[in-house]
Amino acid sequence: MKRDDLTTLSGVLPDARDAEAVILRVVPLGESDLLVDYLDSEGRRASAVARGARRSRRRFAGCLQPFARVRLKLGRRRRGSQGLGRLEEATLLRGHVAIGKNLRAYSQGCYLLELVAAFVPEGDPHPSFWSLLRDVLEILDNRPLNDVEMAYLRLRVLDAAGLAPHLDGCSACGAEDSARWWPEQGATGFVCERCGGSGRMWMGRRGLDMLRRLAARKMPRGTDPKETERLNEILSWMLGQHAGRQFKSEAFLRSTRE
Numbered sequence: 001m002k003r004d005d006l007t008t009l010s011g012v013l014p015d016a017r018d019a020e021a022v023i024l025r026v027v028p029l030g031e032s033d034l035l036v037d038y039l040d041s042e043g044r045r046a047s048a049v050a051r052g053a054r055r056s057r058r059r060f061a062g063c064l065q066p067f068a069r070v071r072l073k074l075g076r077r078r079r080g081s082q083g084l085g086r087l088e089e090a091t092l093l094r095g096h097v098a099i100g101k102n103l104r105a106y107s108q109g110c111y112l113l114e115l116v117a118a119f120v121p122e123g124d125p126h127p128s129f130w131s132l133l134r135d136v137l138e139i140l141d142n143r144p145l146n147d148v149e150m151a152y153l154r155l156r157v158l159d160a161a162g163l164a165p166h167l168d169g170c171s172a173c174g175a176e177d178s179a180r181w182w183p184e185q186g187a188t189g190f191v192c193e194r195c196g197g198s199g200r201m202w203m204g205r206r207g208l209d210m211l212r213r214l215a216a217r218k219m220p221r222g223t224d225p226k227e228t229e230r231l232n233e234i235l236s237w238m239l240g241q242h243a244g245r246q247f248k249s250e251a252f253l254r255s256t257r258e
């Protein structure tokens with residue numbers, strides 16, 4: 001066998017593997033296949049094609065649904081297939097079907113899946129996203145998140161993406177205290193009153209205190225619904241700024257708010 005043949009062969013050798021994963025999205029592909037977008041337990045986002053899955057659901061019974069935690073058997077990947085692996089089999093670990101029965105939990109779940117898809121590029125592993133996704137889906141399977149938990153979720157997504165805002169004072173002058181704080185343009189921190197914060201999006205002293213406690217993974221002292229709402233609005237805006245777009249599921253999320 002010539003050297004060239006070996007090189008060619010290495011591109012099509014099986015690299016079949018098993019992976020635990022959460023299904024993010026499932027879309028029809030042609031007449032009989034499904035394209036499955038998932039995040040695996042190493043925090044790697046990828047897509048795979050489930051051949052024939054639209055015709056016969058037996059091999060993938062109940063597995064290929066968003067929110068499902070599954071064990072995937074992935075087939076070999078061909079050179080030049082642009083990262084599209086082949087999904088041979090799937091076994092259900094946790095269906096998380098109760099999420100779909102509570103509209104609020106469902107809208108929060110859709111939002112989370114959209115955030116993961118937006119902030120985890122295909123390829124590089126982002127392990128923090130895996131634990132976040134796995135843990136939050138377990139909660140949503142039992143109940144929706146409250147507003148403080150939503151703020152925590154948004155902050156954790158920013159943090160996992162390496163985009164957590166600086167919370168050590170004013171980004172412009174370094175002041176540690178201010179009655180109001182505005183997110184600065186780049187969405188990487190906050191500016192104080194004196195540094196020319198403007199616009200309707202701001203939070204009070206208690207908002208920043210709450211954010212600092214959440215960043216330290218502590219529950220805020222007491223809760224102030226108005227401050228929590230402002231904080232969520234700011235974090236949601238920051239996520240949109242970093243992603244370069246607003247999220248489709250935001251409107252759905254707002255519509256399910258009591």
Ligand SMILES: [Zn+2]
Nearest residue numbers: 170173192195
């Ligand atoms: Zn300042």
